[in-house]
Amino acid sequence: MNLPMAPTQAAPKDLGPEEIRALTAEVKALAAERNAVILAHNYQLPEVQDAADYVGDSLGLSRKAAETDAEVIAFCGVHFMAETASVLSPDKTVLIPDLDAGCSLADSITPEELQAWQAKHPGAVTVMYVNTTAEIKALTDYCVTSSNAVKVVEHILREHGADTPILFGPDMWLGSFVEKELGITMHVWDGECHVHAGIRPDDITGLRAEHPGADFLIHPECGCVTQVMEYVASGDIDPEGVHMLSTGGMLDYARQHEADEGTVIMATETGMLHQLRMAAPALDFQPANRAATCRYMKMITLPKLRDCLRDLSGEVKVDPAIAERARVPIERMVAIG
Ligand code: 13P
Ligand code: SF4
Numbered sequence: 001m002n003l004p005m006a007p008t009q010a011a012p013k014d015l016g017p018e019e020i021r022a023l024t025a026e027v028k029a030l031a032a033e034r035n036a037v038i039l040a041h042n043y044q045l046p047e048v049q050d051a052a053d054y055v056g057d058s059l060g061l062s063r064k065a066a067e068t069d070a071e072v073i074a075f076c077g078v079h080f081m082a083e084t085a086s087v088l089s090p091d092k093t094v095l096i097p098d099l100d101a102g103c104s105l106a107d108s109i110t111p112e113e114l115q116a117w118q119a120k121h122p123g124a125v126t127v128m129y130v131n132t133t134a135e136i137k138a139l140t141d142y143c144v145t146s147s148n149a150v151k152v153v154e155h156i157l158r159e160h161g162a163d164t165p166i167l168f169g170p171d172m173w174l175g176s177f178v179e180k181e182l183g184i185t186m187h188v189w190d191g192e193c194h195v196h197a198g199i200r201p202d203d204i205t206g207l208r209a210e211h212p213g214a215d216f217l218i219h220p221e222c223g224c225v226t227q228v229m230e231y232v233a234s235g236d237i238d239p240e241g242v243h244m245l246s247t248g249g250m251l252d253y254a255r256q257h258e259a260d261e262g263t264v265i266m267a268t269e270t271g272m273l274h275q276l277r278m279a280a281p282a283l284d285f286q287p288a289n290r291a292a293t294c295r296y297m298k299m300i301t302l303p304k305l306r307d308c309l310r311d312l313s314g315e316v317k318v319d320p321a322i323a324e325r326a327r328v329p330i331e332r333m334v335a336i337g
Pocket of ligand 2: 078102103104105106131193194195196269294295296297
């Protein structure tokens with residue numbers, strides 16, 4: 001299966017408040033008519049997040065997709081996320097408002113490459129981030145998300161033995177974070193997300209100087225993770241103020257600091273700011289890198305969501321044999337937590 005990619009679409013036109021109100025009303029009416037649930041990732045445009053029934057991180061969205069009673073899932077996120085929803089709910093109609101919303105990280109490993117890697121390491125356990133195609137998941141033993149990667153690898157070492165070789169992919173920054181957290185060595189694929197890898201150690205150094213004492217919320221896909229862990233290890237940054245979190249974990253942080261004031265540095269895609277600012281309005285959330293925008297996530301717009309609900313277009317279907325095998329590592333992950 002080839003993941004469709006169209007990286008050079010024109011940027012979506014900004015909608016005015018009236019257009020947003022009218023389109024949201026249309027979207028809600030169509031969703032009710034279609035018995036559809038609208039799921040949106042934390043990186044979606046604010047107006048798309050506001051129109052959704054549930055906004056969350058990859059793990060939360062997988063859970064919602066698995067438990068919904070709705071007949072249709074309108075997935076506002078990228079293609080691999082909609083595929084995961086379809087794998088978990090094969091009897092539902094899963095729609096994505098733009099089939100070209102891909103992911104550079106998911107594209108960084110092909111099934112042939114994974115099979116060749118596995119052939120070189122017989123007996124190794126294959127662990128793949130959910131940011132992969134269904135075909136990759138079908139060759140995988142355990143999936144992980146950014147919120148549970150450490151926990152899943154710990155589980156594997158407990159169940160399969162502390163010396164078990166692990167093939168971890170495709171995100172090298174997440175892999176290296178897991179290695180450091182657990183003090184282990186894995187075979188780590190050298191893929192990366194262009195958005196997160198672009199958040200560099202210099203971004204953190206500059207913001208530390210500008211906002212001394214600020215807390216850091218850092219997504220483990222970021223290119224600055226190793227640097228920040230080194231700052232913490234050398235005592236340069238107070239470990240209390242550094243939080244390596246999934247996007248859902250960042251939102252939990254904001255909810256726990258609902259009434260606080262001060263500056264918090266956030267290292268992830270900038271769409272995250274919308275939920276964070278709503279959850280803790282008095283905190284000043286500063287993006288570590290203002291250019292950290294995922295063009296694939298931003299391909300989903302309210303007019304496209306309205307059209308896909310109206311026309312039942314943009315259906316994402318996974319070959320049943322692949323889906324059956326791909327369900328195994330996802331369900332293992334969801335069971336571990
Ligand atoms: P979360 O799992 O933290 O939501 O991150 C997913 C991601 O990077 C999607 O691009
Ligand atoms: Fe993929 Fe990176 Fe975009 Fe997430 S932010 S969807 S990992 S390209």
